Amino acid sequence: MDLSHFIQDTDNTASYDASPTMECSELEEFQSLSHLADEFSVLDCSLFPFCVLRDSDLRSEIYGFSRGTSLYEDRSLVRGNYVAGYILRELRIQSRKNTQTYPELCFIFDLPPELVFEIFEHLQPIDLYNLIRTSKGFRSLLLGPQARAVWRETFSRHPDIPSCPPDLSLPEWASLLFGPSTCDHCGCNEAMPDFSFRIRKCNNCLSTTLEDSEVENLPYFEDEHASQNDVLLTLIKRTHRYDAMAYPSSGQMYATRHCAKEAKSRAAEMKQFLVAIDSNQPSAQEAYGIFKAETASAVDNIMEHVQACNAWCFNFYNLLDDEFTERVSRTVERFSKLLGRMGYNPKDVEGARNDIHWTIYECCVRKHDSKAFRSCLPRLEIALEDAKWRRLSEEREELISQRKKEVNIIYKDCQRRIDPACWQHLPDSSHCYELDIISQYIDSHEQSATLDLDTAAQIILPFFDQWLAYGKRGLLELMSKHHIPSLSEENALDLATSVFICPLHSPEDFDHSVLLGWEDAAVHLECKTRRHYRDPQPTRPFPEPLLLQYSTTGRKAVLYLLGLLGMEASSSALDVEALEARFTCASCPPDSRPGTMKGRFAMKFKESVSHVVSRPDHSTDSFLLLSKEATESVVFHESSPRLEGELSWSCKHCSLHFESYVSRDSVTQHIQTIHAIPEPVQRVDFVYQRQKDPRRRSPHLIGLDVRRTYRCKKCPSLRSLRLWQLRRLLEHLDDEHDVSEPVENVDWYEIDIW
Numbered sequence: 001m002d003l004s005h006f007i008q009d010t011d012n013t014a015s016y017d018a019s020p021t022m023e024c025s026e027l028e029e030f031q032s033l034s035h036l037a038d039e040f041s042v043l044d045c046s047l048f049p050f051c052v053l054r055d056s057d058l059r060s061e062i063y064g065f066s067r068g069t070s071l072y073e074d075r076s077l078v079r080g081n082y083v084a085g086y087i088l089r090e091l092r093i094q095s096r097k098n099t100q101t102y103p104e105l106c107f108i109f110d111l112p113p114e115l116v117f118e119i120f121e122h123l124q125p126i127d128l129y130n131l132i133r134t135s136k137g138f139r140s141l142l143l144g145p146q147a148r149a150v151w152r153e154t155f156s157r158h159p160d161i162p163s164c165p166p167d168l169s170l171p172e173w174a175s176l177l178f179g180p181s182t183c184d185h186c187g188c189n190e191a192m193p194d195f196s197f198r199i200r201k202c203n204n205c206l207s208t209t210l211e212d213s214e215v216e217n218l219p220y221f222e223d224e225h226a227s228q229n230d231v232l233l234t235l236i237k238r239t240h241r242y243d244a245m246a247y248p249s250s251g252q253m254y255a256t257r258h259c260a261k262e263a264k265s266r267a268a269e270m271k272q273f274l275v276a277i278d279s280n281q282p283s284a285q286e287a288y289g290i291f292k293a294e295t296a297s298a299v300d301n302i303m304e305h306v307q308a309c310n311a312w313c314f315n316f317y318n319l320l321d322d323e324f325t326e327r328v329s330r331t332v333e334r335f336s337k338l339l340g341r342m343g344y345n346p347k348d349v350e351g352a353r354n355d356i357h358w359t360i361y362e363c364c365v366r367k368h369d370s371k372a373f374r375s376c377l378p379r380l381e382i383a384l385e386d387a388k389w390r391r392l393s394e395e396r397e398e399l400i401s402q403r404k405k406e407v408n409i410i411y412k413d414c415q416r417r418i419d420p421a422c423w424q425h426l427p428d429s430s431h432c433y434e435l436d437i438i439s440q441y442i443d444s445h446e447q448s449a450t451l452d453l454d455t456a457a458q459i460i461l462p463f464f465d466q467w468l469a470y471g472k473r474g475l476l477e478l479m480s481k482h483h484i485p486s487l488s489e490e491n492a493l494d495l496a497t498s499v500f501i502c503p504l505h506s507p508e509d510f511d512h513s514v515l516l517g518w519e520d521a522a523v524h525l526e527c528k529t530r531r532h533y534r535d536p537q538p539t540r541p542f543p544e545p546l547l548l549q550y551s552t553t554g555r556k557a558v559l560y561l562l563g564l565l566g567m568e569a570s571s572s573a574l575d576v577e578a579l580e581a582r583f584t585c586a587s588c589p590p591d592s593r594p595g596t597m598k599g600r601f602a603m604k605f606k607e608s609v610s611h612v613v614s615r616p617d618h619s620t621d622s623f624l625l626l627s628k629e630a631t632e633s634v635v636f637h638e639s640s641p642r643l644e645g646e647l648s649w650s651c652k653h654c655s656l657h658f659e660s661y662v663s664r665d666s667v668t669q670h671i672q673t674i675h676a677i678p679e680p681v682q683r684v685d686f687v688y689q690r691q692k693d694p695r696r697r698s699p700h701l702i703g704l705d706v707r708r709t710y711r712c713k714k715c716p717s718l719r720s721l722r723l724w725q726l727r728r729l730l731e732h733l734d735d736e737h738d739v740s741e742p743v744e745n746v747d748w749y750e751i752d753i754w
């Protein structure tokens, strides 16, 4: 048989009818396939029309059109039937590797048809599909009954392609898999086949074709049969595709949709069974059970196949996605180089990298040529302008922060020059950024601007004095608002009765301490509200007003405690601090430590005041003063580190300890050796540097239920302060001092706690 007429045949439907070999039913079936019939005339131009196309054009020319409805606006990677496009491209790459090429293939068609079919058996199914699209001739040849074996053979040679469902012919299956992604309804090109319903619909048309399968919204069964809606969903085909161009990954089960027509007819079938059951017909229940099982199994088989098809397509999507991502990053590299050559600052090009990346995405750049670069250039230039602006502001910020660091160093140098007793009272160096020449220096646009120490010191040193005066004035104003009995302003702030609270370090919220007198309060002068911390405004030299509060409760508590101690109301805060006195609260129920006894904590003076201030239910006279003996013993038992050991001391004669404070012992040693003062005195030769967050100490618990109020008279003086339970003490006397029959007030004695 001469096959050449198949090739030269024009699109004349009469030839179908004239061909005695064509089996009508199959042809009709094939013609009824969606969007197959009207494509054939387009590309009937040469022997193998795909040969003249470049790889890059292949997908867009044959399978791709403009984009429309895809949900993936940022992805220009899939266009048209990307599965078919991908396979064709791979075939093309393979064929290039083949060194034996035949420019003229017409001789094939002089061969007997059996041989031609044998050759065709070596093609990919997609080749057969494309051949039937090239001409009437090929179509007639390959859809004829003698070609069935060819189709079967090509598919069996490519087991990776999902198997053809039993109710479709292989050409139909090939058409569904490899046909253009044209929407069955509106003709737009963003509709990959849906294998559940064997339709191609774009996102818009998909939503009008299929129904959402949310059980609560299903209208098929109502009232007592409402639960059958659930059953119905297992007896009809579903799709989990949420985008017309994409496929769900395996296991992705949300966004379920179904076909209303199918659901309606299935529901009608189910209703017949339900009617039979409702009218108590014999075996109706069993019959319904069998129907459900058989239908579900048939649907499950279909759905299993659908999943395999989805997974197959999903894989191509991923391959293209990976390729696309890689291609974009290569393009970013190339564009960056080109921009560098155009003279853009490399830092700006680097800074605009992200924008370059997105421009390439958004401009759907598919080739890396200079045309693509030119088309992107206006957007790239805007991105580079932004990057330049960002770079310049970063550089400016960097310069300003560098200058601030220099000012900080100068500020510290100035601090070293003043009395160490004031170091902790001065604010952070940011308070001086706004001062006259300092702000001029920081904000200067001259790269070469400088600030010398002496000039700056002329501003900073007076600022220190102004700051301390501002603090004192502020604290006195706070007191005067509460009509505190007038004392000479000179020493009003030194008194123990001048009780302040810093809201940021408050005894109520954070278990901090009240602030007694100037020395304590001055450390918190610069405490700012949280609002201030977030305030982008620069720090003002003197924030108004002070955040500190005066505490009248604290003042009353101080007066009461001073009364217990028999001290004057005008005692100074420093005198009170030096006291070795302990109090217990009589208002609180006894505290208990887990696993041990109940008792009361022995608190220091300031701790007692803080205790009252943080407990509004306490009256200010809730305290008992511990006896002298009990206090000695409590101090003996207190395990918490003492102030002396804290690294908070510094010499008052030099600035050696400015950067890191030392222990009291170290500072006295330093003064003895360096300043030759044999007996250094606190506040004259050295100072304690208070912190905003002083270290917490755990007070000693005095037992109430198990009394430990006995002392040994035989122990050496230092250990004699230890408190004992009586039983333990008697054992101790026997074991340690060999006193087997101890006598009260000779070998041991009891002390009074209060």
Ligand SMILES: [Zn+2]
Pocket (backbone or CB within 6 Å): 183, 184, 185, 186, 187, 188, 201, 202, 203, 204, 205, 206
């Ligand atoms: Zn559509």
Ligand SMILES: [Zn+2]
Pocket (backbone or CB within 6 Å): 502, 503, 504, 505, 524, 527, 692
């Ligand atoms: Zn504070």
Ligand SMILES: [Zn+2]
Pocket (backbone or CB within 6 Å): 585, 586, 587, 588, 611, 615, 618, 622
């Ligand atoms: Zn209490």
Ligand SMILES: [Zn+2]
Pocket (backbone or CB within 6 Å): 651, 652, 653, 654, 655, 656, 670, 671, 674, 675
């Ligand atoms: Zn010194």
Ligand SMILES: [Zn+2]
Pocket (backbone or CB within 6 Å): 712, 713, 714, 715, 716, 732, 733, 736, 737
């Ligand atoms: Zn003893």
